[in-house]
Amino acid sequence: MKNIKYITSLLVAALVFSCSSENELVDLDVLGAPTNISALTTVTQDNTGNVTFLPRGEGVTRYEIYFGDGTTEPAYVNAGETVDHTYKEGIYNAKIVGTTLNGKKTEVTQNVVVSFKAPENLVVTIENDLEVSKKVNVKATADYALFYDVYFGEAGKPDPISANNGESVSYTYQNAGVYTIRLVSKSAAIKTTEFIKEFTVTIVNKPFTSAATPPNRQASDVISLYGSKYTNVVGTNFFPDWGQGNQGSSWAEFDLNGDKMLNYIKLSYQGIALADGKTIDVSGMEFLHMDVWTADLQKLETSLISKTNGEKPVVKNLVANQWNSIDIPISAFTSQGLTVADIFQLKFVGTPWAEGSVFIDNIYFYKAPTALIEMPIDFESTTLTYPWAGFGAADFSGIPVSVVTNPDKTGNNVSNKVVKIEKTAGAQVWAGASLNLDSKVDFSKGTKVNVNVWSPKAGAKILLKMEVSTSPKDGNNNPTVFVEVEATATVANSWQVITFDLTTSSSFNTANAYDRVILFPDFNVGGTGTSYYFDDIKQSN
Structure with a gap:
């Protein structure tokens, strides 16, 4: 058994980090826990039950293998190394633990089937990848099997690729054409079970995903x-x-x-x-x-x-x-x-x-933008246009929204321009307006958003929503990554600064690239033909 001591890997890693730069310090706290932990398990075909573990994962300094057969001490394995263990015939729950340099751990449990019967009921699927040309995906399952080898039949590539029973393996050919693919399913028995197929490898001739969405531009x-x-x-x-x-x-x-x-x-x-x-x-x-x-x-x-x-x-x-x-x-x-x-x-x-x-x-x-729509937003620019888009009218079209002259230059807002959102009669309770930003919000400038609001009535709820416009869409074609915070206008017919604390929402994450601002006036109330005004959308701490 190849027990690789943890102290060796730590010493090597310490030397690597210490020699990288005399003036550079490595912050180990930023390292996350390991991901994608598993192990390729193979067994010799001689009825001995000798299983080899090749642990795999990302961000791992060392692995611990608990064999699940009553062996008390785990095996310690460095990345890229293997360890052998001899089992009696049976099914075992092995545990693979991956550890980072800073001690964070991730563990998974994996079945290890050790059978002295040859694999039976072999089922094999071989498919051309839908998105990558000349790439073939293979999956095989069989009773009593632990793993399988695939010989993809390309000249000059005689070695097989191994995969656990029931898992998939992929291979990309140099050229399209017809190849003989041979698959050998293996248990701990001397006898194996094979599958052979002539398979036509093809070229993907169309994209299956869209190009990246271009950025907002004036x-x-x-x-x-x-x-x-x-x-x-x-x-x-x-x-x-x-x-x-x-x-x-x-x-x-x-x-x-x-x-x-x-x-x-x-x-x-x-x-x-x-x-x-x-x-x-x-x-x-x-x-x-x-x-x-x-x-x-x-x-x-x-x-x-x-x-x-x-x-x-x-x-x-x-x-x-x-x-x-x-x-x-x-x-x-x-x-x-x-x-x-x-x-x-x-x-x-x-x-x-x-x-x-x-x-x-x-x-x-x-060309590079001469000005950007980004936080803070005050609508006073003479070079920018502010393409607000209204939504939620009674007929599900857009409610009117426009940048207008400030109708009430009093109190805390004597600026020239503001945005007007008309919640027309019969408008949906969720009617509002959105504005795409030209750059994502920088939360080093604050995680609270202050908005100067002019409401025609006290007690009107104002909902602020910020979206990642490029995130996957839901069934209504709305981005699925967003944050919503609600506040209330407490005065009528007067400007009032309302603060939305984004950190009060569990969905808020400063790492998200929020690039759309949405305002819902008198949220959860149907439209009555009134207008709301907004200005000075700014961040604060």
Whole structure:
């Protein structure tokens, strides 16, 4: 039995940390508990019951293995090491404990089946991965088995990959094609059980997830050609062909669960043409952005085409089976002598020529923002627009919301501009308005939010909600990561600062990237045709 002493691993780790920098201190308290603890358990096929444990996990300095057969002392195992233990025939609950350098522990219990019968009732599933090209997922279960070996049949790769009985194992091939996959299910018996199948490995030719949502931007900071985030240049032709259909190229607008994107198939060259006679001036922009997904293109060449002096290309390498976020500096075109004040076309060229397909989304030019919508918010900027969006009218459309002149410059609010939210007659009890921020809220500036509120009645409840707009959506398409805090307006027809303490909500976490502010006036009460005013949304401690 290979008992690796804990003191050795601690000494090595201490030496590594102490030698990293004389002036750098490592805060061990920030290390979290280990995760994904398990062990690959294999057994020799000789009826001896000799089981080998290969513990696995993340953030682990050492493992303890409790064998579950009455052995009192655990085995101590370093990461990457194994330990052997001999069992009698039976089913055991082994415990694997992972420990970090600072002593935090995570433990799991894992069944160890030691049987001197050959595996029976072997069931094997072999599937192409839906999202990664040439990746195959295998899972096998059998009675009496402890583990199985998979030989994936690729030339030059003779060694099997092992997995516990009932767990999955994956393998990515160099090339698509037909391969002989052999699986051997093993118990502690001398005899094994095998499964062999000729399997066709395929290429994934479409994305299964959307590209990342672009950030919020002011209209003056972006010129968008394609995508759902910004307002696009109208009349644009995304499939002008330019004679490429004769080479076998084709195109379509691909719809991924409501998220549309351009799909150029067997791309030789294809592109985008603005409406007749229309050009765009991108000389004030800094970058061209695109999100690109491919299974088989190696490179994408993108050209801007000017009415004045032709076209200039920029080539980008692509990583297959994932979204490539591409930002090309406008200077990469102008440094080649291109005039970018009258762009009327874009061209895409694929490598290899007319063989691969590509999906493209979120095509826009942008520059660094001159101003941001971020906390604190006072609506006084002359350069920003504040795109509040109302919701919850009686017909489920948006209730009116707008930035207006302060109607009551008295008391603690004599500012010029405020936001007005009209809770129209019959509006839903949850009617309100939301504002997307251009940057996430920085909670080092405080975890309380103060809002100057003008309510037409005392006792009106005001709900403040902050969301992570990019978090997974619920059944109503609302983000699932959010915080809500309620307060009450205690005076009528007068400005009053109301404080919302976010820490009073159990869902609040300063690590969350909250980037949307939502206000619900007279929350839980139906609309009666009254207006509420809000101003000076600020943080405090």
